[in-house]
Amino acid sequence: MNEAKAFLFVVEVVAVLACAFSGFAEAQRKDMDLVGVYVVAFVTAFGGGTLRDILLERRPFFWVEHEAYPIVILAMTLLATPMMRLAQRIVPNPAFVVADAVGLGFFSITGVALSLDSGMSPFVATMMGVVTGVFGGVLRDVLLNEVPMVLRDGRPYAIAAFFGCWLYVLMTRAGVNPALALWSAAAATTAFRLLAWRYDWSIKGSASRDDR
Amino acid sequence: MNEAKAFLFVVEVVAVLACAFSGFAEAQRKDMDLVGVYVVAFVTAFGGGTLRDILLERRPFFWVEHEAYPIVILAMTLLATPMMRLAQRIVPNPAFVVADAVGLGFFSITGVALSLDSGMSPFVATMMGVVTGVFGGVLRDVLLNEVPMVLRDGRPYAIAAFFGCWLYVLMTRAGVNPALALWSAAAATTAFRLLAWRYDWSIKGSASRDDR
Amino acid sequence: MNEAKAFLFVVEVVAVLACAFSGFAEAQRKDMDLVGVYVVAFVTAFGGGTLRDILLERRPFFWVEHEAYPIVILAMTLLATPMMRLAQRIVPNPAFVVADAVGLGFFSITGVALSLDSGMSPFVATMMGVVTGVFGGVLRDVLLNEVPMVLRDGRPYAIAAFFGCWLYVLMTRAGVNPALALWSAAAATTAFRLLAWRYDWSIKGSASRDDR
Numbered sequence: 338m339n340e341a342k343a344f345l346f347v348v349e350v351v352a353v354l355a356c357a358f359s360g361f362a363e364a365q366r367k368d369m370d371l372v373g374v375y376v377v378a379f380v381t382a383f384g385g386g387t388l389r390d391i392l393l394e395r396r397p398f399f400w401v402e403h404e405a406y407p408i409v410i411l412a413m414t415l416l417a418t419p420m421m422r423l424a425q426r427i428v429p430n431p432a433f434v435v436a437d438a439v440g441l442g443f444f445s446i447t448g449v450a451l452s453l454d455s456g457m458s459p460f461v462a463t464m465m466g467v468v469t470g471v472f473g474g475v476l477r478d479v480l481l482n483e484v485p486m487v488l489r490d491g492r493p494y495a496i497a498a499f500f501g502c503w504l505y506v507l508m509t510r511a512g513v514n515p516a517l518a519l520w521s522a523a524a525a526t527t528a529f530r531l532l533a534w535r536y537d538w539s540i541k542g543s544a545s546r547d548d549r
Numbered sequence: 550m551n552e553a554k555a556f557l558f559v560v561e562v563v564a565v566l567a568c569a570f571s572g573f574a575e576a577q578r579k580d581m582d583l584v585g586v587y588v589v590a591f592v593t594a595f596g597g598g599t600l601r602d603i604l605l606e607r608r609p610f611f612w613v614e615h616e617a618y619p620i621v622i623l624a625m626t627l628l629a630t631p632m633m634r635l636a637q638r639i640v641p642n643p644a645f646v647v648a649d650a651v652g653l654g655f656f657s658i659t660g661v662a663l664s665l666d667s668g669m670s671p672f673v674a675t676m677m678g679v680v681t682g683v684f685g686g687v688l689r690d691v692l693l694n695e696v697p698m699v700l701r702d703g704r705p706y707a708i709a710a711f712f713g714c715w716l717y718v719l720m721t722r723a724g725v726n727p728a729l730a731l732w733s734a735a736a737a738t739t740a741f742r743l744l745a746w747r748y749d750w751s752i753k754g755s756a757s758r759d760d761r
Numbered sequence: 762m763n764e765a766k767a768f769l770f771v772v773e774v775v776a777v778l779a780c781a782f783s784g785f786a787e788a789q790r791k792d793m794d795l796v797g798v799y800v801v802a803f804v805t806a807f808g809g810g811t812l813r814d815i816l817l818e819r820r821p822f823f824w825v826e827h828e829a830y831p832i833v834i835l836a837m838t839l840l841a842t843p844m845m846r847l848a849q850r851i852v853p854n855p856a857f858v859v860a861d862a863v864g865l866g867f868f869s870i871t872g873v874a875l876s877l878d879s880g881m882s883p884f885v886a887t888m889m890g891v892v893t894g895v896f897g898g899v900l901r902d903v904l905l906n907e908v909p910m911v912l913r914d915g916r917p918y919a920i921a922a923f924f925g926c927w928l929y930v931l932m933t934r935a936g937v938n939p940a941l942a943l944w945s946a947a948a949a950t951t952a953f954r955l956l957a958w959r960y961d962w963s964i965k966g967s968a969s970r971d972d973r
């Protein structure tokens with residue numbers, strides 16, 4: 338039990354920090370100031386879950402219940418410029434992609450599970466799961482005044498979350514133990530996302546697609 | 550009674566599909582991928598009503614209660630590119646404008662009616678009605694990284710909804726039967742919008758106005 | 762007592778009108794139509810408080826309870842173009858900066874006070890205070906399709922609100938009378954902002970910073 342909890346905690350930390358790092362990187366690329374870097378990192382990490390909780394009327398928000406996370410992100414913001422340079426030098430790029438894929442799996446599947454618990458139908462719960470996983474990035478891109486990457490680049494990112502959420506729904510319907518279903522579906526989402534990245538899958542024929 | 554219900558259902562379907570089509574057309578113009586086309590169509594169709602329900606603390610959302618609509622829009626998204634081409638070839642452009650005007654009337658007046666039922670004052674209810682009618686298009690344009698059309702083109706679109714909502718308020722105050730008030734005000738909104746389109750009314754003197 | 766109430770009312774009017782004026786000015790610069798000018802002014806004045814109330818599940822919204830404000834802003838919108846020209850001729854620019862700084866102090870500190878009353882922790886309450894003070898301007902800039910000024914220009918604007926909110930938290934913790942704490946913290950926020958403006962403080966080394 339304690340090992341399962343410790344593992345959940347490690348995954349949660351990786352998921353939150355991966356989102357925050359993606360916010361740091363984008364905010365610095367667009368030359369935001371300290372306030373902008375913090376807001377973009379915060380919104381990328383917590384935007385999806387916050388929108389889901391507003392839609393489902395759930396409280397408290399994740400970042401209100403676990404306020405250590407926004408405080409850590411604030412501390413990281415004050416160190417963000419030197420830290421990003423250091424991180425980019427010592428951490429290989431695939432490690433960021435893997436951490437981001439872990440975040441996608443974790444947030445999407447906890448999102449669909451919470452939505453089913455709130456009495457949503459499977460289809461609506463699946464959409465809430467995808468929103469939890471990808472909406473932080475949409476808000477990040479809107480604040481940075483760009484067309485959200487996840488809506489245009491043709492990479493199966495939201496689609497990986499969508500299939501993972503349906504896998505969770507089907508497993509719980511089939512009577513699989515909820516914890517097993519959650520971990521399997523999250524792992525499947527992460528694996529789908531990583532395979533799509535590794536083999537450069539695209540749902541768009543056009544040559545105009547962007548690098549992610 | 551059954552005829553009235555069937556008529557209401559037809560109007561609702563026309564209203565939802567008209568919004569979704571406007572989302573499809575704009576998303577394809579901006580070269581979104583499948584995920585983007587779905588999200589933009591969804592947001593255009595349901596964004597206004599969802600914001601109204603968040604502001605009024607009403608649940609369930611329209612698209613949660615009638616989940617056939619988002620499922621149909623998802624199915625249409627998978628067919629969107631060929632379908633849009635076919636639709637644009639066989640459906641004359643004025644039919645789209647008429648369907649969109651029907652959507653504006655339907656959503657705005659149901660919005661003001663629900664807001665009055667929730668105990669809002671006439672002025673606030675009127676603003677909620679306009680939000681219900683036009684905010685989906687605002688969100689669509691924000692996601693597509695454009696200044697929202699309805700805020701800048703000088704065409705009386707939100708203003709048609711505003712007058713229609715006040716007509717509904719005044720008719721119910723005057724003791725008119727609610728169903729009659731609803732249909733008259735929705736029809737008046739649609740007619741105002743179509744006259745404004747047909748005769749090219751503008752509330753902006755500048756030569757820089759855009760075509761809608 | 763009556764004098765304190767009258768003073769509160771004057772500060773509230775200055776705060777709301779300062780935000781609305783900033784919305785008018787930006788909307789006209791971007792060539793919005795009447796609908797756009799009203800929506801941008803409304804969102805700048807009430808967007809921060811509305812987001813805070815959605816996050817805290819508080820109702821009614823400020824603009825629902827005091828609907829005279831949105832009605833006055835609507836009336837001002839109809840006069841906005843000539844009024845802005847007149848206002849810019851007879852009111853010196855520093856008066857706008859001072860009014861805006863009063864608005865920042867008033868909205869931020871009432872925001873942190875309401876959030877503490879709702880049972881939020883000091884850190885979360887402080888963030889809600891900053892959101893109340895600055896989020897209207899963020900929404901304004903998103904609607905105008907720009908990267909929000911407050912996230913990129915390096916001027917201590919959100920930071921002034923952040924320090925003012927912590928001052929309020931610490932004073933109430935130290936047992937200071939709430940009314941005194943509120944007015945002191947709001948005045949400190951306004952003073953911090955005005956000093957930052959007067960002496961051109963910046964938290965950004967780069968030469969690319971914008972004029973506010």
